Amino acid sequence: MTETRYGKGQYIFREGDPTEYFHIVKEGSVKCVKSSLDGKECTLKVLMPGDLFCCDASAFDGASHPGTAQPMGDVSVLRMKKDAYFKMLRANPDAAMEVIRYLGNRLNEAQEKAKVLALDRADQRLASLLISLAERSGVPEPNGIRVSVRLTRQDMANMVGVTTETAIRIMARFKKARLVSGTAARLVIRDLPQLRLLAST
Amino acid sequence: MTETRYGKGQYIFREGDPTEYFHIVKEGSVKCVKSSLDGKECTLKVLMPGDLFCCDASAFDGASHPGTAQPMGDVSVLRMKKDAYFKMLRANPDAAMEVIRYLGNRLNEAQEKAKVLALDRADQRLASLLISLAERSGVPEPNGIRVSVRLTRQDMANMVGVTTETAIRIMARFKKARLVSGTAARLVIRDLPQLRLLAST
DNA sequence: AATAAAACATGACAATTGTCATGTTTTGAG
DNA sequence: CTCAAAACATGACAATTGTCATGTTTTATT
Numbered sequence: 001m002t003e004t005r006y007g008k009g010q011y012i013f014r015e016g017d018p019t020e021y022f023h024i025v026k027e028g029s030v031k032c033v034k035s036s037l038d039g040k041e042c043t044l045k046v047l048m049p050g051d052l053f054c055c056d057a058s059a060f061d062g063a064s065h066p067g068t069a070q071p072m073g074d075v076s077v078l079r080m081k082k083d084a085y086f087k088m089l090r091a092n093p094d095a096a097m098e099v100i101r102y103l104g105n106r107l108n109e110a111q112e113k114a115k116v117l118a119l120d121r122a123d124q125r126l127a128s129l130l131i132s133l134a135e136r137s138g139v140p141e142p143n144g145i146r147v148s149v150r151l152t153r154q155d156m157a158n159m160v161g162v163t164t165e166t167a168i169r170i171m172a173r174f175k176k177a178r179l180v181s182g183t184a185a186r187l188v189i190r191d192l193p194q195l196r197l198l199a200s201t
Numbered sequence: 202m203t204e205t206r207y208g209k210g211q212y213i214f215r216e217g218d219p220t221e222y223f224h225i226v227k228e229g230s231v232k233c234v235k236s237s238l239d240g241k242e243c244t245l246k247v248l249m250p251g252d253l254f255c256c257d258a259s260a261f262d263g264a265s266h267p268g269t270a271q272p273m274g275d276v277s278v279l280r281m282k283k284d285a286y287f288k289m290l291r292a293n294p295d296a297a298m299e300v301i302r303y304l305g306n307r308l309n310e311a312q313e314k315a316k317v318l319a320l321d322r323a324d325q326r327l328a329s330l331l332i333s334l335a336e337r338s339g340v341p342e343p344n345g346i347r348v349s350v351r352l353t354r355q356d357m358a359n360m361v362g363v364t365t366e367t368a369i370r371i372m373a374r375f376k377k378a379r380l381v382s383g384t385a386a387r388l389v390i391r392d393l394p395q396l397r398l399l400a401s402t
Numbered sequence: 403a404a405t406a407a408a409a410c411a412t413g414a415c416a417a418t419t420g421t422c423a424t425g426t427t428t429t430g431a432g
Numbered sequence: 433c434t435c436a437a438a439a440c441a442t443g444a445c446a447a448t449t450g451t452c453a454t455g456t457t458t459t460a461t462t
Contacts, residue, residue, distance in 0.1 A: 057302045166418095
């Protein structure tokens with residue numbers, strides 16, 4: 001299990017690269033991204049410390065990475081050679097069970113995301129995103145919940161499948177309605193209940 | 202491991218039901234569905250013989266089912282009490298590894314689906330669906346590939362996050378362009394290469 | 403074979419979201 | 433602190449998709 005550090009502009013691995021390592025996020029956040037042929041990008045998930053990645057099937061079949069893993073700022077990642085990882089899992093039922101649980105949670109999450117993308121309007125999808133940001137990386141503050149991950153409007157757009165302009169416009173509306181305040185450097189959720197209402201309306 | 206049969210109009214379990222069993226599809230197909238508060242439905246996946254479900258995290262935390270499992274026609278399902286299933290996995294590293302591989306594949310699939318929903322137009326999403334139907338349940342025929350699962354336009358609409366009308370219109374276009382023929386009872390993919398092209402255009 | 407229900411179909415129109423263009427503000431590197 | 437790059441912002445317009453209404457065809461059941 002070796003520790004590796006990555007910084008801005010680097011990649012942990014890219015879509016299509018051969019799968020060699022199992023990874024755990026130690027410090028910082030990591031973006032999982034897929035892109036289409038015409039350059040459009042979609043952010044599938046932001047991994048936080050403790051999150052596993054490439055703990056799964058792509059690692060098995062000698063296949064290649066189905067997406068790109070990109071550090072958001074400076075990150076530190078623990079990794080282990082594929083073979084050693086599998087050996088470890090076989091020898092250690094507790095670890096294997098933990099990975100099964102983790103993958104199951106990730107699968108549920110991914111399917112919930114698919115549902116939101118399939119059924120909700122852009123503003124609802126953004127509201128859902130803000131809610132989960134508040135829950136997963138929120139820091140309580142006097143006048144709301146600060147999101148500790150730095151996300152530009154473009155990042156948010158890529159996370160909910162809309163254009164940057166649409167994300168900007170909707171966030172501007174949210175700001176006007178006092179549901180949120182600030183931008184990437186300091187995004188604060190000010191009215192979580194109202195956002196929840198909007199997400200399910 | 203007991204076998205259970207289900208028929209039209211029944212449910213294997215519904216969203217919110219407590220998780221009690223681990224399941225395997227033995228015969229027939231099973232729809233995994235989520236619905237929103239206002240009645241809109243989204244089909245996450247069609248399970249085929251050999252597919253596992255509830256092999257995952259929801260089964261752990263004593264949580265409830267995140268979605269509904271609905272038989273498509275007559276199906277036969279093998280199931281095992283949660284506790285026995287976990288005991289079996291712990292005692293059997295091969296089985297545990299197999300579940301890890303399976304969940305990983307499902308996760309990749311779900312994320313690919315999310316990407317398509319986030320980035321592609323309705324016609325591209327439908328083309329992608331038809332491609333994967335051809336690959337996963339296609340039966341070669343003199344003039345194309347027959348889809349062995351019976352799917353109405355409404356089913357397809359629910360699978361790609363569009364309205365029934367939109368699915369009907371796009372399928373009509375596909376039919377006119379000789380990419381497909383027939384309806385639910387006998388859907389045939391006639392020009393897979395062209396569909397692939399369309400899906401990634 | 404009759405018949406009700408479901409599936410398929412199509413038009414007119416509305417709502418949502420994307421595209422492109424342009425300008426302002428904020429951020430970060432030197 | 434300066435300055436370029438990135439992020440944020442907004443308008444005008446186009447494209448996509450949804451909504452509602454209505455009608456035909458197919459399917460399944462008695």
